[in-house]
Amino acid sequence: MSELWPAPRPRDRVDAVVSLPGSKSLTNRALLLAAIADGPSVVRRPLRSRDTLLMAAALTALGTGIDDTGGEVSREGAGDWAVSPGAWDRDADVDCGLAGTVMRFVPPVVGLARGTVRFDGDAHMRLRPVGQMLAALTELGVRVDDGGRGALPFAVHGSGSVLGGTVTIDASASSQFVSALLLAGARYERGVDVRHVGKPVPSLPHIEMTVQMLRSHGVEVDDSDANRWAVAPGPVRAVDHVIEPDLSNAAPFLALGAATGGRVTVTGWPGSTTQPGDELRTILALMGCEVTLSDGGLTVVGPDRLAGVDLDLHDVGELTPAVAVLCALAESPSHLRGIAHIRGHETDRITALATELGRLGADVTERDDGLDIRPAALHGGTFHTYADHRMAHAGVILGLAVDDVLVEDVGTTAKTFPDFATAWSRAVHGTPAAAGAPAGTAL
Known part of the structure; x- marks a missing residue:
């Protein structure tokens, strides 16, 4: 069995500045x-x-x-x-x-x-x-x-x-x-x-x-x-x-602010880009976050309670795992659709998300082209990743609000984000990085 990694849960509202590796x-x-x-x-x-x-x-x-x-x-x-x-x-x-x-x-x-x-x-x-x-x-x-x-x-x-x-x-x-x-x-x-x-x-x-x-x-x-x-x-x-920072890899870090009611800034966010991850600005605002783009980067401040959303994610399907977990933490129902194609990604992400969120208490209905997610009491347990880096991101986001979430094979994140676990722990716990720290660290 792959190693299980205890997803860190913040002690208080997070206030972090994060630098990401390239796209x-x-x-x-x-x-x-x-x-x-x-x-x-x-x-x-x-x-x-x-x-x-x-x-x-x-x-x-x-x-x-x-x-x-x-x-x-x-x-x-x-x-x-x-x-x-x-x-x-x-x-x-x-x-x-x-x-x-x-x-x-x-x-x-x-x-x-x-x-x-x-x-x-x-x-x-x-x-x-x-x-x-x-x-x-x-x-x-x-x-x-x-x-x-x-x-x-x-x-x-x-x-x-x-x-x-x-x-x-x-x-x-x-x-x-x-x-x-x-x-x-x-x-x-x-x-x-x-x-x-x-x-x-x-x-x-x-x-x-x-x-x-x-x-x-x-x-x-x-x-x-x-x-x-x-x-x-x-x-x-x-x-x-x-190369611009990878905006899809920003999803878990911006979710850190959204899920905890805290503040997270991702530095180097481009003013204009073709990266699908830029859609996170719109999605998080719809969920109740305060979203600000400035010369210093993109800053997300989370609300007291996240709002559910009805979204067609067809053009930005890679964001689905992170968004789905935030929907499971929201106070109202959500509907994610237009994403049948993500069944052919690193794993069948629709089934994987329905299975893993459901295993930990979420009220999820799997559709041919998406997911319906309703508020429910969540609990800890093992979150399987299926060798999929985006599923690992989903698991650590869930761990922000739920005790005792164990993420299987968090190392699969190396596909697009080397040493993700270290960068994530620093951001969650507010540990300052050393001067001149490489991309992918909390500053």
Whole structure:
């Protein structure tokens, strides 16, 4: 059985200032675009976590040079990442771990390489959807061998070039299907014209993030029509990126203020961003929090009692675990909907949340596309995480208001937030960090 971690409960109203590590979504997009750019560049303030190290390892295996400004790439390094495009002329094995961005973003660029690249990952990754994207790659001229599974493990046989062109896909399971094709598309002979058919694409802000980053590299993208994104063929200009703090990882820390009636400030919050986590400002205000954005960061002051909400989280599904727990602590019922796609995330998050919250006393009804949550008396116990970092965030938030919550495998948070448990304990108990403390600490 995985180790159980006692979720800390604050002694009083919290007053904390928190600095967060960089965005995983931005870091991995920046690394991939730098790897196919027309010259060397630097990714500044990158996130160093399991997901981003897996992306760096995948691109390095293909022949890209990625180095810490102070030495070899590592989790412990504190510098920026210098990226030098190289000759992609070798066979390689890529470990996707639990990183959807590695499983989906790397295969479309492998078609530009010369060699066979084999993909696999953690056991649960073999259940995550990727078949629509692999079929699209085949249609665009990339040779893919997945044994007809439409899932890991699979191999991509690069020929050094990809014809590209128009392709129609159903991206209702993941916006990453679209982003993956767009990120590589400029390097295809005919570019790429992606057309979505099916239920609405989830997490549209992540596609907007991809489009914005492509344009910053000088790539021409036409997104003027709904459900269609066209990337013109041409070079990907080398540019340096400064990575924003990960706003989705801010969710548990802002919840710390919301759930305790305390005050939490997350420093470095951008005034304008494509990150879905920015929607936390609106969600927490609806739940009764005082939310203020200033030069010092985003500050949330919690109310005496949280209000329930009726929310469509379709575009920001990754926020569901944190929001669901706050709803379980609210004084009135909540309805979370539009999130059927999160059943295909690191775990089936709808069922997992209904199961774990229900196990600890919450009154929860699981719907096909969401959750209904009503006020109920909660109690302690084990909160299982299913190797899902967002479920671990949910568990520690519950522990803010409920005694004796034991979070299984809190270390799974290293997927996107190294040493989360230490940063969380410092924020909850108001322990000052040392001068010059790294991102991800309470200040």
